[in-house]
Amino acid sequence: MRRVTDVLYAAYAKRLTRQLGSSPVPRHVGVLVDGNRRWAKRRGAGTEEGHRAGADNIGNVLAWCDEVGVEVVTLWLLSTDNLTRPEAELRPLLGIIEDVVDSFAATGSWRIHPVGSLDLLPAGTAARLKGAAERTADVEGMLVNIAVGYGGRREIADAVRSLLQEHATRGTSIEELAEVIDVEHIAEHLYTKGQPDPDLVIRTSGEQRLSGFLLWQSAHSEFYFCEAYWPDFRKVDFLRALRAYGERHRRFGA
Numbered sequence: 001m002r003r004v005t006d007v008l009y010a011a012y013a014k015r016l017t018r019q020l021g022s023s024p025v026p027r028h029v030g031v032l033v034d035g036n037r038r039w040a041k042r043r044g045a046g047t048e049e050g051h052r053a054g055a056d057n058i059g060n061v062l063a064w065c066d067e068v069g070v071e072v073v074t075l076w077l078l079s080t081d082n083l084t085r086p087e088a089e090l091r092p093l094l095g096i097i098e099d100v101v102d103s104f105a106a107t108g109s110w111r112i113h114p115v116g117s118l119d120l121l122p123a124g125t126a127a128r129l130k131g132a133a134e135r136t137a138d139v140e141g142m143l144v145n146i147a148v149g150y151g152g153r154r155e156i157a158d159a160v161r162s163l164l165q166e167h168a169t170r171g172t173s174i175e176e177l178a179e180v181i182d183v184e185h186i187a188e189h190l191y192t193k194g195q196p197d198p199d200l201v202i203r204t205s206g207e208q209r210l211s212g213f214l215l216w217q218s219a220h221s222e223f224y225f226c227e228a229y230w231p232d233f234r235k236v237d238f239l240r241a242l243r244a245y246g247e248r249h250r251r252f253g254a
């Protein structure tokens with residue numbers, strides 16, 4: 001029975017791929033990795049097992065993005081709010097994130113870029129993330145933003161703080177800055193500066209909210225909400241998201 005299911009699944013995936021045809025491919029895909037704990041609870045498993053199952057699926061999704069030509073992927077793995085979780089849950093989760101990021105760096109396929117407030121993370125975790133970024137700095141493949149200790153409001157606050165500090169070193173007064181500041185000035189200080197804004201944002205687990213993910217950058221993004229918990233997110237779910245994206249007429253706020 002399993003083999004029949006696998007054959008039908010493969011056939012459906014091929015059909016979806018054909019349906020995509022010459023549909024536009026998003027340059028930047030943002031992903032809210034959500035549902036690991038609920039996946040584990042539904043199976044009577046522990047939270048750590050859910051996080052490990054979720055981590056095991058990340059590489060698959062990156063490979064699917066690479067396969068269709070996505071240039072940038074942003075994965076939200078840990079929010080600033082999550083940093084307040086009990087140490088018994090947080091420490092294993094950070095270890096899982098450290099290991100999976102190291103494994104991505106070891107492939108030499110993708111350029112790793114941590115986004116978030118690394119100063120809020122344990123020193124060892126921050127060092128592992130920075131090390132992965134340094135080892136892959138010259139990789140020409142897909143750019144993978146790893147959002148850990150990330151919060152959209154904090155990112156904007158950090159961007160404004162960085163902008164003010166930059167102009168303070170130049171001797172610019174507040175009054176002078178107020179005369180010239182615009183959205184582009186702030187965008188140049190975001191964690192994702194220099195990158196295209198996300199065209200498509202995917203959230204798993206059935207939740208239909210952004211929870212602060214890429215608040216500034218997602219102003220004109222298309223959203224796709226999937227019922228599957230993250231460990232169960234399959235290639236057909238990803239292809240459905242691309243199909244939905246291709247069917248939309250993007251107006252960019254018009």
